[in-house]
Structure formats: C-alpha cells, structure tokens
Amino acid sequence: xxxxxxxxxxxxxxxxxxxTVTCSQNMNHEYMSWYRQDPGLGLRQIYYSMNVEVTDKxxxxxxxxxxxxxxxxxxxxxxxxxxxxTSLYFCASSLVxxxxxxxxxxxxxxxxxxx
Amino acid sequence: EDQVTQSPEALRLQxxxxxxLNCSYTVSGLRGLFWYRQDPGKGPEFLFTLYSAGEEKxxxxxxxxxxxxxxxxxITAPKPEDSATYLCAVQAFGYSTxxxxxxxxxxxxP
Numbered sequence: 001x002x003x004x005x006x007x008x009x010x011x012x013x014x015x016x017x018x019x020t021v022t023c024s025q026n027m028n029h030e031y032m033s034w035y036r037q038d039p040g041l042g043l044r045q046i047y048y049s050m051n052v053e054v055t056d057k058x059x060x061x062x063x064x065x066x067x068x069x070x071x072x073x074x075x076x077x078x079x080x081x082x083x084x085x086t087s088l089y090f091c092a093s094s095l096v097x098x099x100x101x102x103x104x105x106x107x108x109x110x111x112x113x114x115x
Numbered sequence: 116e117d118q119v120t121q122s123p124e125a126l127r128l129q130x131x132x133x134x135x136l137n138c139s140y141t142v143s144g145l146r147g148l149f150w151y152r153q154d155p156g157k158g159p160e161f162l163f164t165l166y167s168a169g170e171e172k173x174x175x176x177x178x179x180x181x182x183x184x185x186x187x188x189x190i191t192a193p194k195p196e197d198s199a200t201y202l203c204a205v206q207a208f209g210y211s212t213x214x215x216x217x218x219x220x221x222x223x224x225p
Binding site: 043 | 160164204
C-alpha cells in the first residue's frame with residue numbers, strides 16, 4: 001500500500017529536550033516536505049527536499065532542522081523545542097514538481113506538546 | 116506573495132442540500148490548484164488538481180471548477196460522511212511549495 005508514515009504519532013516533551021520525528025514514504029517520491037498546522041493559521045510549510053541531500057527552507061523554518069540522506073526518509077529535528085512549537089505536524093511527499101504529477105500525499109500527522 | 120482565501124469558514128448543510136465552497140487565490144503564475152479533504156486528527160487526503168481556467172473535475176458528489184481568480188468545490192446532495200474540512204492550495208510556476216488556505220469546515224446533518 002502506497003503511504004507516508006510518521007512516528008511517533010503523539011509526543012509530549014519538555015522545553016529544550018531534543019527530539020526527532022521520522023517520516024518515511026514507499027512511493028519512490030523525490031519531493032518531501034514538512035508542514036505544521038495550527039488553529040486559525042492553516043498548514044504552513046517548514047522545510048522541503050527536492051531529492052537526496054537537497055533541502056530548503058519553507059515559510060516557518062526557525063527552530064527546525066531536516067536531513068535527507070535516503071530518498072524514502074525525511075526526519076524533522078527539533079534541537080531545543082519550545083512551547084510555541086506545540087502543533088500538529090504533517091509530512092508529505094510527491095513526484096518532482098513540474099512532472100505533471102505534483103499531488104502531495106500526506107502522512108497521518110504527529111501531535112506534539114512541548115511543556 | 117501567493118495568497119489563498121477560502122470561504123465560508125464553516126458551512127452547515129442538511130443532507131441533500133447542495134452548495135459550493137469558494138477558494139480565491141492570487142499567484143504569480145498558477146501551476147496547479149489542489150483540493151484536499153481533511154478529517155479531524157488526520158492528514159489531508161487528495162481530491163483534485165486543476166491546472167487551467169475552465170477545467171472541471173468530478174468525483175462522486177464533488178465537482179471542482181477553476182477560473183483565473185477562484186475555484187469552486189460544488190457538493191451535490193451531500194451526505195453526513197461528506198462532513199470534513201476542505202482545503203485549497205496553489206502552486207506557482209518555478210516553485211515547489213504549496214500555499215494553503217485555512218479551509219472550510221463542512222458539517223452535513225442527517
């Protein structure tokens with residue numbers, strides 16, 4: 001089954017404790033992206049990656065890091081989480097933009113609470 | 116800067132009562148406009164992609180249309196299972212990112 005998986009699905013942590021949210025896709029997609037979703041603000045892009053070892057900032061990258069060492073994986077790293085990073089996070093993947101098949105497929109989400 | 120505005124923010128319909136959701140956009144050059152459905156606590160689920168003005172796509176009770184300034188998602192004879200938040204997003208030429216609207220929360224009562 002074609003899918004995007006994220007782990008963990010729920011996470012409660014404390015300010016300053018480094019954490020990683022994993023994302024994996026099995027569709028051989030080149031493009032992967034991270035979003036956060038907050039009430040009243042909608043979905044906002046954090047980082048994206050066009051391919052292995054190619055990453056770039058989205059609209060709200062502050063406080064986040066990403067890496068793309070393998071095509072299928074795109075982890076999101078919070079080096080020193082703060083309460084304003086409490087949010088619902090989604091990973092998404094698609095074929096490369098411009099291919100005519102830009103549809104992004106989303107993971108199930110990771111709900112993060114930073115105390 | 117690309118912008119997407121969806122209206123209304125929330126819509127309540129009776130089962131069988133048809134209506135439309137609006138997505139107004141400004142973008143430097145539209146590569147594609149996307150509609151997604153999102154159920155509470157879940158990831159957005161792809162519905163349609165529209166690429167050029169005049170294009171229409173249908174899926175079951177849903178029909179999406181596109182003009183140069185807006186897109187409509189028409190819902191014909193909705194059922195309670197159509198209740199969800201519907202998201203619109205645009206992608207500009209030369210950019211790989213999506214800009215999302217805040218969504219329309221649809222509730223269909225039996």
